[in-house]
Amino acid sequence: MAKSTVRPLLTRLFGASAKGISNDQSILTGYATVAGAPVCVIGTGDGVYIDNAAALRLAAHIIECIERHPRMPIVMLVDSAGQEPNRVAEMLGLVSCFGHLLTCLEVARRKRHKLVTIATGKAIGGAFICYGMFADRIYALDSASVGLMPVEAMSAVTKIPVPVLRKLSKTMPSLEFGAHPFALLGGVEEVWPAKGDVQAKLARAIAAATPDDNRAALGKKRGGRKLALDIAKKVLAAAAG
Secondary structure (H helix, E strand, C coil), X not given: CCCCCHHHHHHHHHHHHHHHEEEECCEEEEEEEECXXXXXXXXXXXXXXXXXXXXXHHHHHHHHHHHHCCCCCEEEXXXXXXXXXXXXXXXXXXXXXXXXXXXXXXXXXXXXXXXXXXXXXXXXXXXXXXXXXXXXXXXXXXCCEEECCCHHHHHHHHCXXXXXXXXXXXXXXXXXCCHHHHHHCXXXXXXXXXXXXXXXXXXXXXXXXXXXXXXXXXXXXXXXXXXXXXXXXXXXXXXXX
């Protein structure tokens, strides 16, 4: 069995205060400090899958933070291979559990908690969507594997052959896995060197976080999403008219 990388990573991000974060079967919940200020922490480690129980555990910790620590920033760490590939989990309401987790995060946002995500390893599919992508700002270590669907799964859904999708991924950031392609799309605010001073970067990220969605603007500026911003503006203008 591969050695867990969770504890060393937590120490690099939060220093000695990382001891306040529980690691229960790679599901992370707890409290730490960043630049001397307290933060709530939820997340995943070691590429674990998220199932119903994990989603509810993360949601419960967010609720606790909202009730006991008003406006405390919430830092979300993502290292997950995706949702639990289990039919029983889906029959027992996996999607509803994910929806509950997202609802808790939206309540936190409306209660003026800053939400910051760091993709530290795998940030794939449903696990990334159900909490990581819901942040005010998303960051990623340069070693992270960020993406919504592996080309093999995409091929099964679209019936487009895998070799064709792999070729397309060379020029289409939306099909390529990695922190930098996702940054081109505007989905990642900034890519951090894994061996850099991540504590200082996290402190600056929390200080700068706002609920304004800048992803379409970033995608256009970086050339990864050339039409999304303009189309969104046209839709909003038409709705207003």
